[in-house]
Amino acid sequence: MSLESVRQVANADFPSRWGHFRILGFEGVQVGAQPCCKESALTSQKEEAAVLVMGDIHATPPIVRIHSQCLTGDVFHSLRCDCRLQLELALRMITEAGAGILIYEQQEGRGIGLMAKLKAYELQDQGLDTVEANVELGFKPDCREFELPAEILRIMGVPAVRLITNNPEKVAALESVGIRVVERIPAEVERAETFERYLRVKQEKMGHIFEDVQP
Numbered sequence: 001m002s003l004e005s006v007r008q009v010a011n012a013d014f015p016s017r018w019g020h021f022r023i024l025g026f027e028g029v030q031v032g033a034q035p036c037c038k039e040s041a042l043t044s045q046k047e048e049a050a051v052l053v054m055g056d057i058h059a060t061p062p063i064v065r066i067h068s069q070c071l072t073g074d075v076f077h078s079l080r081c082d083c084r085l086q087l088e089l090a091l092r093m094i095t096e097a098g099a100g101i102l103i104y105e106q107q108e109g110r111g112i113g114l115m116a117k118l119k120a121y122e123l124q125d126q127g128l129d130t131v132e133a134n135v136e137l138g139f140k141p142d143c144r145e146f147e148l149p150a151e152i153l154r155i156m157g158v159p160a161v162r163l164i165t166n167n168p169e170k171v172a173a174l175e176s177v178g179i180r181v182v183e184r185i186p187a188e189v190e191r192a193e194t195f196e197r198y199l200r201v202k203q204e205k206m207g208h209i210f211e212d213v214q215p
């Protein structure tokens, strides 16, 4: 599968409680078969992202967060995962620096979609972890490829970034298309018992880097 014809479709003023941004819309088209699942939950081949931009992003490598949509966390403040806290961390870092980019990718449930993620929650309630639940539903543990955010950064003329993430796949995805990650900024948040297992599985099964705990 490859991503084609990525284009910017909007650019507007965006005052927010975090600070004053521009908000940009980008879309691209995925061509080829969905490699992720047996029964495709993703009916649309279009990939979209909303991008918040603040300040001068060209003077030095800007702070960048590639955030995958988590409706349950980002909107409802779920404590099953650390997504909302990571989103807040990123927005705080960008506004404190006065410059940066937040790419909000519509990759709900690591790309499996909202309904499948809720089914995965059900399986997790029965004892499976996040990786096992995805596999049980016929998906890969992680369906994301991060081609769209990489292409967005290229279109925006950003050749080097300081990336907020614990996920080495995001670093590798950018570097594989020539965007240098001059610094990886940990996306570590205050822990809660309700998402302790979620983080442990990210560390043990998905290779995420956590500096505040030993494996």
Ligand SMILES: Nc1nc2c(ncn2[C@@H]2O[C@H](COP(=O)(O)OP(=O)(O)OP(=O)(O)O)[C@@H](O)[C@H]2O)c(=O)[nH]1
Residues within 6 Å of the ligand: 066, 067, 068, 069, 070, 071, 081, 082, 083, 086, 107, 108, 109, 110, 111, 112, 117, 120, 121, 124, 130, 134, 164, 165, 166, 167, 170, 187, 202, 208
């Ligand atoms: N399949 C599945 N996806 C989940 C679950 N909980 C959260 N997600 C999704 O996980 C994605 C976030 O991925 P994470 O693995 O938490 O973190 P990451 O984006 O890979 O890495 P960081 O940059 O360090 O945050 C979002 O798309 C969420 O919707 C779950 O139980 N199952």
Ligand SMILES: [Zn+2]
Residues within 6 Å of the ligand: 070, 072, 073, 074, 081, 082, 083, 084
């Ligand atoms: Zn989440």
